[in-house]
Amino acid sequence: MSNLDLFLSREENHKILFFGFSIILTVLSVYFLIQEQTIFIKILLFLLAGIIIFFYFKKVYLIVFIASLIYNRFFYFPLRLQICFFLALIMIFFFITYKDSGIFNFLSLPVKLKRIAVILILAVFASSFFTPFFSFNSVYLGFYFLTLIFISYITFRSVNKYEDIRFYLNVFVVMVAVAGLSSAFEIITTGRLRATGIAGFPYMEFAPFTLLIIIFRDFLFGKHDIKINLIAILLFTTMIANQSRFAWLGFLLALIYGLIMSSVYSKETYRIIRKRFPLFILGAIFVISIMFIFRLDQVIFSRVSDINLSLFSSTEGDIVSNSLETRFIIWIVAVNAFLQNPVTGIGYFMFNDVSVYYNVFPDIFYNRFVLGNDPHTTYMAFLAETGIFGLLSFLIYIITIFSLSVKAIKLTESSNEIKYSIIFNVLVFYFMVHSIYAGSFTYGTNGFQMHFILGLAVANYVFLKKKMTDRLKAKY
Numbered sequence: 001m002s003n004l005d006l007f008l009s010r011e012e013n014h015k016i017l018f019f020g021f022s023i024i025l026t027v028l029s030v031y032f033l034i035q036e037q038t039i040f041i042k043i044l045l046f047l048l049a050g051i052i053i054f055f056y057f058k059k060v061y062l063i064v065f066i067a068s069l070i071y072n073r074f075f076y077f078p079l080r081l082q083i084c085f086f087l088a089l090i091m092i093f094f095f096i097t098y099k100d101s102g103i104f105n106f107l108s109l110p111v112k113l114k115r116i117a118v119i120l121i122l123a124v125f126a127s128s129f130f131t132p133f134f135s136f137n138s139v140y141l142g143f144y145f146l147t148l149i150f151i152s153y154i155t156f157r158s159v160n161k162y163e164d165i166r167f168y169l170n171v172f173v174v175m176v177a178v179a180g181l182s183s184a185f186e187i188i189t190t191g192r193l194r195a196t197g198i199a200g201f202p203y204m205e206f207a208p209f210t211l212l213i214i215i216f217r218d219f220l221f222g223k224h225d226i227k228i229n230l231i232a233i234l235l236f237t238t239m240i241a242n243q244s245r246f247a248w249l250g251f252l253l254a255l256i257y258g259l260i261m262s263s264v265y266s267k268e269t270y271r272i273i274r275k276r277f278p279l280f281i282l283g284a285i286f287v288i289s290i291m292f293i294f295r296l297d298q299v300i301f302s303r304v305s306d307i308n309l310s311l312f313s314s315t316e317g318d319i320v321s322n323s324l325e326t327r328f329i330i331w332i333v334a335v336n337a338f339l340q341n342p343v344t345g346i347g348y349f350m351f352n353d354v355s356v357y358y359n360v361f362p363d364i365f366y367n368r369f370v371l372g373n374d375p376h377t378t379y380m381a382f383l384a385e386t387g388i389f390g391l392l393s394f395l396i397y398i399i400t401i402f403s404l405s406v407k408a409i410k411l412t413e414s415s416n417e418i419k420y421s422i423i424f425n426v427l428v429f430y431f432m433v434h435s436i437y438a439g440s441f442t443y444g445t446n447g448f449q450m451h452f453i454l455g456l457a458v459a460n461y462v463f464l465k466k467k468m469t470d471r472l473k474a475k476y
Contacts, residue, residue, distance in 0.1 A: 058103060061091055062158050063171050065151070066452070070175045072445050073200035084448050088147050095154050104157040107462050110404060116397045121146060123390040124348045131347035133354050138347040144443070145348050148451045155455025162463050165420060165456055169213065176210040177231045179203050183238045193241045202445040207239040208251035209449075212426055216258055221419035250434035258426035265409050266418055326369045327376045327437075333358050333366075334375040334384040345387035349443050351375050374442060378435035381442045401454050402428045408461040411468055421464070424457040
């Protein structure tokens with residue numbers, strides 16, 4: 001056997017090769033992005049995807065999927081498809097083909113979760129078939145939602161040992177850090193603060209979400225080094241520069257919630273929080289100083305000052321608004337859509353295309369603020385598009401996973417287990433609360449992000465539950 005064959009025969013080397021390819025690809029992508037030559041990025045991505053799928057897919061399929069969430073900006077397909085959707089289809093085919101081969105675990109979902117997932121899928125398909133706008137598009141979008149659920153299940157079945165949970169979460173952090181670098185480079189080279197790099201607009205959710213993982217994994221429950229510190233500063237800086245007020249709010253709410261949960265369920269962490277409180281203050285001062293140095297304070301103050309209670313103002317005949325007002329207009333139209341279709345809604349993710357039939361505003365308002373937009377909150381989207389049946393199913397579904405994440409904390413024995421259990425509990429909380437006022441997780445890249453994390457959260461609970469059950473069997 002040659003040295004090359006020996007190298008390729010080792011599973012860990014496949015991951016080394018993948019990350020090596022990813023680093024090279026990212027450097028080239030950033031260069032071509034700055035040069036506005038995205039055709040070269042598309043060619044590189046197709047070449048890399050082809051090589052991986054042909055030679056290494058069995059070894060790194062979930063890593064490839066995580067990467068597809070990040071390299072999102074350069075591919076626009078009909079029917080609002082993204083590259084992660086095509087990777088999801090390949091993963092589903094791969095799972096169906098190899099589900100009994102030993103690549104995937106043989107664990108079962110909790111019975112309650114399995115039942116509510118089936119009910120949720122039926123609710124979405126009911127909206128797709130009984131919508132007043134029944135069409136190929138409505139049915140296709142119903143199957144799209146099934147793909148999201150399937151990815152969550154495949155993620156769950158991909159965890160063969162508890163360490164895999166930590167590994168896949170780390171891969172996500174690394175890939176978002178890479179996206180953060182590309183965002184920072186684009187901001188520096190173009191001068192546009194809302195530049196989002198290779199990930200596009202989904203990065204506005206990736207940054208605060210990943211920053212939460214780092215804070216609890218490395219600063220509160222672990223040890224942080226200069227590399228982690230730099231990644232945290234990068235994510236925080238780009239999060240502020242991207243000017244997404246709702247992302248800031250979700251981050252703050254989840255951070256406060258996580259600190260409370262950590263204090264309640266970990267006495268050691270509570271002592272750490274008290275002991276490191278002066279360091280937190282110094283860290284906050286340092287972060288604020290960095291913000292003033294790079295003049296990011298003006299970004300925050302300007303965005304916050306944009307919020308006012310007056311709905312609209314007029315300047316020389318032109319309508320002036322802010323994003324809160326825009327959402328208010330969209331929500332009224334979405335509520336009207338629900339009231340006219342209260343049981344099954346107008347069809348999953350169909351609001352973008354058919355909202356005109358439920359418009360109650362003058363055309364000048366509708367065309368500017370509603371046309372082509374989704375309901376801008378996940379819960380409002382489920383209400384208008386799948387009816388009360390779909391909304392209740394989704395609420396029970398995500399509350400069930402949140403409940404499992406809390407139970408997982410109570411099942412922990414080691415510091416590593418409680419660390420990741422609290423992290424997943426905080427992340428699921430972020431999805432639940434953020435979905436009240438943001439619609440990022442209904443569809444597309446951030447939808448896949450949410451269901452990937454939900455799959456890991458359920459795997460975390462099931463592994464801890466199985467460990468406890470095995471221990472009790474051995475005892476008696």
